[in-house]
Amino acid sequence: MTDIRKSTRAFTGWHMTAILVAFFAVIVAVNMLMATIAVRSFGGRVVENSYVASQKFNGWLAQAKAQERLGWRDEVTLNPARHVQMKLNVTGAEMTALAQHPLGRASDISLHLHEAEPGLYVSDRPLPVGRWQVRFDIRHNGGEEHLLREVK
Known part of the structure; x- marks a missing residue:
């Protein structure tokens, strides 16, 4: 029983941190990619009003x-x-x-x-x-x- 608790505690520590960091890194990377594509491919016209x-x-x-x-x-x-x-x-x-x-x-x-x-x-x-x-x-x-x- 103690072995299961130790492995669970170990997983909830630095593994959860790594998962959170990886998740937000993917979100930031996708947003940067989309913004770059949008700026480079914009074919519209900017108007004053x-x-x-x-x-x-x-x-x-x-x-x-x-x-x-x-x-x-x-x-x-x-x-x-x-x-x-x-x-x-x-x-x-x-x-x-x-x-x-x-x-x-x-x-x-x-x-x-x-x-x-x-x-x-x-x-x-x-x-x-x-x-x-x-x-x-x-x-x-x-x-x-x-x-x-x-x-x-």
């Missing part, structure tokens, strides 16, 4: 539908020198853009895109390494389109 942004949402949807009716199709990539390239099914367009870091960690970069070949527009300067949201303003034959695309 979320209420005001929510009030404009329906207007933004209407603009998107109007742009879809224009029938313009695009593909945005980075070339090896990190210049923004846009393939567009429209030639002769005037195009400017603003590259923004999703979390505002870097200054905005204004871009002017020229038509390197029919339907292929290339920016005048490269983007630094990282993830960027590029807002394009495209004008062609009285039509105008505003696009938001992400490049990495």
Whole structure:
């Protein structure tokens, strides 16, 4: 009987402490992992006032539908020198853009895109390494389109 009590006392001492420490270490590790993943993968936009942004949402949807009716199709990539390239099914367009870091960690970069070949527009300067949201303003034959695309 005394052997059982001794082994029980031994288990409740440092074993319980080790179990508690291990439990909280796992909780902290999982929280750190989740926070890291959330910060690195955040693709949203930080706004000054979320209420005001929510009030404009329906207007933004209407603009998107109007742009879809224009029938313009695009593909945005980075070339090896990190210049923004846009393939567009429209030639002769005037195009400017603003590259923004999703979390505002870097200054905005204004871009002017020229038509390197029919339907292929290339920016005048490269983007630094990282993830960027590029807002394009495209004008062609009285039509105008505003696009938001992400490049990495």
